[in-house]
């Protein structure tokens with residue numbers, strides 16, 4: 001059948017029905033463009049697949065009940081459906097039911113296990129020997145997946161360039177078998193604790209046919225909800241964001257100097273969580289707080305003192321001359337004086353949370369430092385961001401150093417809590433936020449202590465101009481965070497960055513506050529990646545970009561009260577919650593092991 005069709009460029013033409021192929025893909029480009037996701041399975045199927053993938057475990061304990069032949073065939077069929085390089089199907093499955101061969105294989109594995117333990121440190125060796133490797137003897141079926149490598153790599157499509165792609169194909173087959181077994185309630189364990197040559201000898205494999213390991217298969221005599229090695233504090237699954245990179249290799253460890261801070265050992269994290277498991281309460285029933293508590297107990301090895309210190313740093317900001325705050329600069333000194341007297345809002349919050357307070361003058365206007373505050377004022381001229389750098393580089397370094405010392409010292413009391421005051425500093429914070437998050441000035445600017453529409457517009461203009469002036473220096477902020485502080489940073493933010501570094505170095509947790517009170521966490525983590533493990537988001541404030549900055553740090557706030565108080569008020573409230581939680585955890589009822 002034909003139909004008349006008019007094209008814009010010419011006379012009517014005739015068109016015919018699309019010739020649908022009888023083999024291969026019957027869909028048309030039109031169908032696919034109309035419904036690009038039309039190849040998806042039903043949601044229920046997707047959910048089941050995800051369940052099976054998430055529920056797959058390396059099973060080490062088996063019941064002796066036989067595996068029906070048809071299930072074995074189904075599992076092997078799944079293996080045989082795996083992708084293979086150049087469709088070469090290099091796998092062969094050797095099904096072992098002969099108890100004699102199985103026992104000899106188990107003996108080989110026993111020897112390999114002792115040899116391997118000898119290479120480990122005492123502690124890890126002891127734990128390796130504790131791990132259960134008996135599955136080989138218990139499982140009624142052994143499947144040895146071997147890779148036939150006798151075809152030259154150059155003869156297989158895709159293997160000339162990646163000669164080991166045949167082995168990867170076999171690994172895909174193993175994963176398919178694993179998932180098929182799991183879905184059917186069968187357990188599979190992949191044992192590679194063999195000298196490959198010995199295993200090849202046992203199975204009389206020809207030259208260039210290599211074993212991928214021994215798959216134990218049978219009805220499981222354990223049903224582990226999480227990986228056994230994780231449960232045994234051997235290791236832990238890394239968060240996805242640590243293994244995903246975009247566009248290029250961007251691993252912090254590779255791109256930046258490696259951390260000299262001791263990383264929090266995984267075992268310590270797991271043992272803090274294990275300890276929490278023994279409480280007479282549903283695990284993680286305190287939600288976000290429970291996660292923070294486990295982290296704090298891990299950092300302090302369960303012995304952190306039940307106290308802490310608020311470090312309150314204040315400074316004036318030349319950018320305030322652009323009319324970016326609803327308040328006059330003088331307020332900064334007033335608040336610092338009231339803090340020294342113990343009656344500013346931040347100081348009161350600290351005291352009522354049972355925290356100590358250290359007040360720092362990081363650069364207020366006026367001839368002398370606020371009496372009673374620690375004097376850390378910059379000595380070089382300061383700029384307004386729009387026309388000149390905020391700080392001289394030597395002042396940044398001095399502020400960081402002074403902060404480090406204060407952080408180290410504060411860490412002795414327990415939790416270290418950040419607080420800032422500085423009229424105009426939400427403008428400074430917004431400029432920094434543009435660089436570290438990539439937000440536009442419009443999205444980075446918030447209302448601060450109470451700006452109206454005109455002030456917000458002036459803030460946006462000042463931040464846009466500052467960002468423009470800073471230009472391409474922004475590209476390397478992660479390599480040189482001190483340059484970012486010099487260009488756009490406020491002195492109290494630089495000082496608090498040092499506080500985070502010092503506190504983390506001394507092993508303490510650090511509670512972040514609002515926007516200007518969180519950026520020090522971002523900058524410190526850029527200088528020293530291991531700082532990350534020490535950071536706690538006390539709150540998400542009213543300031544527009546704050547959530548984005550916390551997201552950058554991967555932190556969930558303990559409180560969301562729409563605060564816009566600054567001064568560490570929110571962080572002190574959160575710290576008090578953490579201290580209550582710790583006390584509860586340490587003293588509450590426990591269950592029998």
Ligand SMILES: Cc1cc2ncn([C@H]3O[C@H](COP(=O)(O)O)[C@@H](O)[C@H]3O)c2cc1C
Nearest residue numbers: 325420421422423424425426448449565566
């Ligand atoms: C009385 C008073 C006390 C404060 N304490 C902290 N802030 C908070 O507001 C200031 C930042 O807002 P902006 O960028 O809009 O100036 C910082 O001092 C911050 O800590 C205060 C603000 C005021 C008015």
Ligand SMILES: O=C(O)c1cccnc1
Nearest residue numbers: 448514515541543564566
């Ligand atoms: O984000 C904050 O903590 C904040 C917001 C407004 C004013 N001062 C601080």
